[in-house]
Amino acid sequence: MRTTATHCPYCALQCGMGIRGGDAAEVEVVGRDFPTNQGGLCQKGWTSAQVLTAPDRLTTPLLREHRGAPLRPVSWRRALDRVVGEIQRVQADHGPDGVAVFGGGGLTNEKAYQLGKFARVALRTSQIDYNGRFCMSSAAAAGIRAFGIDRGLPFPLPDLREAQTVLLVGSNLAETMPPVMRHLNERQGDLIVVDPRATPTARAATLHLPVTPGTDLALANGLLHLAIVEGYLDQAYVAARTSGFDEVRAVVASYWPERVERLTGVPVADLRRAVRLLAEAESAMVLTARGAEQHSKGVDTVSAWINLALALGLPGRPGSGYGCLTGQGNGQGGREHGQKADQLPGYRKIDDPAARAHVASVWGVDPAELPGPGRSAYELLDALGTPGGPRAMLVFGSNLAVSAPRAGHITERLEALDFLMVADFVPSETAQLADVVLPITQWAEEDGTMTNLEGRVLRRRRAVTPPPGVRSELAVLAGLADRLGCRAPFQVYPEAVFDELRRASAGGPADYAGISWARIEAEEGVFWPCPSADHPGTPRLFTERFATADGRARLVPVEHRPVAEERDGEFPLYLTTGRVMPHYQSGAQTRRVPDLAAASPAVFVQLSTELAEQLGIVEGAPVRVVSRRGAAQGAARLCDEIRPDTVFMPFHWPGAGRANLVTNPALDPTSRMPEFKVCAVRVEKVVN
Numbered sequence: 001m002r003t004t005a006t007h008c009p010y011c012a013l014q015c016g017m018g019i020r021g022g023d024a025a026e027v028e029v030v031g032r033d034f035p036t037n038q039g040g041l042c043q044k045g046w047t048s049a050q051v052l053t054a055p056d057r058l059t060t061p062l063l064r065e066h067r068g069a070p071l072r073p074v075s076w077r078r079a080l081d082r083v084v085g086e087i088q089r090v091q092a093d094h095g096p097d098g099v100a101v102f103g104g105g106g107l108t109n110e111k112a113y114q115l116g117k118f119a120r121v122a123l124r125t126s127q128i129d130y131n132g133r134f135c136m137s138s139a140a141a142a143g144i145r146a147f148g149i150d151r152g153l154p155f156p157l158p159d160l161r162e163a164q165t166v167l168l169v170g171s172n173l174a175e176t177m178p179p180v181m182r183h184l185n186e187r188q189g190d191l192i193v194v195d196p197r198a199t200p201t202a203r204a205a206t207l208h209l210p211v212t213p214g215t216d217l218a219l220a221n222g223l224l225h226l227a228i229v230e231g232y233l234d235q236a237y238v239a240a241r242t243s244g245f246d247e248v249r250a251v252v253a254s255y256w257p258e259r260v261e262r263l264t265g266v267p268v269a270d271l272r273r274a275v276r277l278l279a280e281a282e283s284a285m286v287l288t289a290r291g292a293e294q295h296s297k298g299v300d301t302v303s304a305w306i307n308l309a310l311a312l313g314l315p316g317r318p319g320s321g322y323g324c325l326t327g328q329g330n331g332q333g334g335r336e337h338g339q340k341a342d343q344l345p346g347y348r349k350i351d352d353p354a355a356r357a358h359v360a361s362v363w364g365v366d367p368a369e370l371p372g373p374g375r376s377a378y379e380l381l382d383a384l385g386t387p388g389g390p391r392a393m394l395v396f397g398s399n400l401a402v403s404a405p406r407a408g409h410i411t412e413r414l415e416a417l418d419f420l421m422v423a424d425f426v427p428s429e430t431a432q433l434a435d436v437v438l439p440i441t442q443w444a445e446e447d448g449t450m451t452n453l454e455g456r457v458l459r460r461r462r463a464v465t466p467p468p469g470v471r472s473e474l475a476v477l478a479g480l481a482d483r484l485g486c487r488a489p490f491q492v493y494p495e496a497v498f499d500e501l502r503r504a505s506a507g508g509p510a511d512y513a514g515i516s517w518a519r520i521e522a523e524e525g526v527f528w529p530c531p532s533a534d535h536p537g538t539p540r541l542f543t544e545r546f547a548t549a550d551g552r553a554r555l556v557p558v559e560h561r562p563v564a565e566e567r568d569g570e571f572p573l574y575l576t577t578g579r580v581m582p583h584y585q586s587g588a589q590t591r592r593v594p595d596l597a598a599a600s601p602a603v604f605v606q607l608s609t610e611l612a613e614q615l616g617i618v619e620g621a622p623v624r625v626v627s628r629r630g631a632a633q634g635a636a637r638l639c640d641e642i643r644p645d646t647v648f649m650p651f652h653w654p655g656a657g658r659a660n661l662v663t664n665p666a667l668d669p670t671s672r673m674p675e676f677k678v679c680a681v682r683v684e685k686v687v688n
């Protein structure tokens with residue numbers, strides 16, 4: 001029986017797997033040795049084939065005749081005609097920016113690239129952004145600020161095995177990327193975890209620092225203060241490879257241990273122990289994830305952790321460094337190819353004249369015709385249907401009604417649009433709001449490439465025949481461009497799109513020019529930057545210089561500031577949100593997998609037994625988490641693994657259990673990342 005080598009449809013680890021068989025109803029997922037997962041998969045990966053046969057899989061376009069009417073099956077021709085008619089009508093009345101496009105970090109490189117081109121060339125709209133803005137945009141901005149380039153991990157993941165000490169900030173790897181734990185557990189060394197909750201990852205650590213939500217920046221500054229006063233600074237490295245240290249030293253001087261204990265809740269003894277474990281190790285890594293990044297000061301928080309890593313001389317040294325653990329399947333590639341509001345392919349800035357000229361030449365258009373930067377994701381969604389905001393939107397690969405912050409408000413904005421089109425393979429909660437729903441192919445039904453959290457470009461391979469009636473996003477975009485009368489060609493075949501992407505990226509920070517599908521096949525992935533066919537690719541960055549103009553990494557002085565919404569008498573608790581192992585993102589896929597739905601069937605609210613006693617709440621009782629923006633309901637789950645001032649909700653469920661009904665869209669001033677990870681709430685018993 002045929003086995004097709006491919007990768008998991010979910011997270012940025014992009015575990016290697018095989019799909020045995022060719023009939024979607026009977027295929028079997030098998031493990032495959034690949035550097036990131038070494039044959040292992042998590043429960044989501046093992047059960048991923050069940051998504052192919054979801055009972056409500058979309059196989060025909062759906063159209064709503066008018067608001068209030070039901071979605072009914074129609075032909076592709078009728079559906080596309082309606083989409084094009086609405087685009088033309090809206091743009092005639094409101095100009096090109098009347099139509100917005102929203103993409104996703106799960107789209108293949110080819111789709112992300114084509115979506116950015118479609119928006120700028122076929123629609124001429126500046127209004128495009130994607131859900132990666134909600135994922136790792138703070139780490140991306142901080143990485144560019146410090147290193148001149150943003151690649152989640154600037155080293156191959158197996159280098160973790162060489163790190164004597166690993167410091168994980170805001171990451172629950174044991175549940176989000178279980179195969180990584182093997183790399184951590186099979187090495188000799190210490191693990192430090194910074195997290196308000198004693199997650200399974202924190203419980204596996206040498207040292208857990210249960211930080212007060214929103215104070216990670218103060219913690220990082222405090223550790224750097226201690227590292228300096230205790231003589232751990234790598235002076236030779238700082239002098240030779242960095243700039244800005246003196247300004248940072250001046251700022252962290254005021255982060256003495258007792259002050260940091262007051263700010264963060266981490267005892268001074270643990271601060272000292274953390275610094276010793278990190279600084280006395282032969283090799284060490286500092287890794288951040290959403291817990292540190294999804295804040296209104298996310299960029300500065302990541303900068304504080306990078307400052308610490310640089311002061312200890314870690315980036316660019318063997319088995320050492322700083323990295324961001326990107327979350328979404330193509331979180332890395334998704335941010336490189338032009339679906340972001342301020343970027344063009346190759347990770348170029350859209351307001352850079354040279355970048356515009358280069359990309360315009362590949363697209364066969366005049367650079368002056370390319371729109372400039374548009375609104376960031378939340379600002380775009382918040383403007384939908386408002387005077388001066390977009391009146392129509394096309395959504396690819398996002399379930400915004402569940403995943404956007406302040407989701408009740410965003411649902412109202414989606415409903416306020418004149419026209420909403422959603423391309424998806426299941427009727428997600430956002431698709432159910434649409435005027436037209438287009439049924440598309442999914443991971444194992446199509447070819448393409450993904451770029452994993454290491455910057456390794458991988459081949460996703462077609463293993464099964466798609467059901468009749470579905471089309472790939474590439475075909476949808478080409479069909480729409482053609483109907484809109486766009487002169488620029490839109491390729492339909494993924495490899496042809498990739499070849500165009502290579503040319504568009506050439507010379508940019510994320511240079512794919514030398515990466516061909518044939519090379520990816522032969523080498524099991526190629527690391528960017530790879531500027532030419534004879535270039536070996538770049539598994540390790542920063543070994544000799546950083547990607548800044550002077551080759552030095554920049555330390556950036558950053559100060560702690562309060563969270564956007566502090567607790568008060570009315571809302572006396574913090575809410576933090578995150579994932580559980582069986583589910584992924586908005587749950588649109590995993591809630592449809594019977595094994596995963598059985599493993600984690602419903603939303604819950606995790607709170608400490610101490611808090612539950614105070615509030616008279618018992619295990620399993622329905623409770624409501626209320627913030628200034630709304631309320632979300634779930635069953636109480638009591639434990640001793642969370643701070644008494646903090647409650648936790650996973651964000652995978654729709655309806656009244658949507659954690660994002662409560663979350664705060666306060667934005668980071670640089671990355672425009674919303675503050676998903678902390679807001680002020682109260683918890684109430686639900687009385688029926």
Ligand code: SF4
Nearest residue numbers: 008010011015042045
């Ligand atoms: Fe691997 Fe992530 Fe897929 Fe789990 S969800 S199998 S960790 S890629």
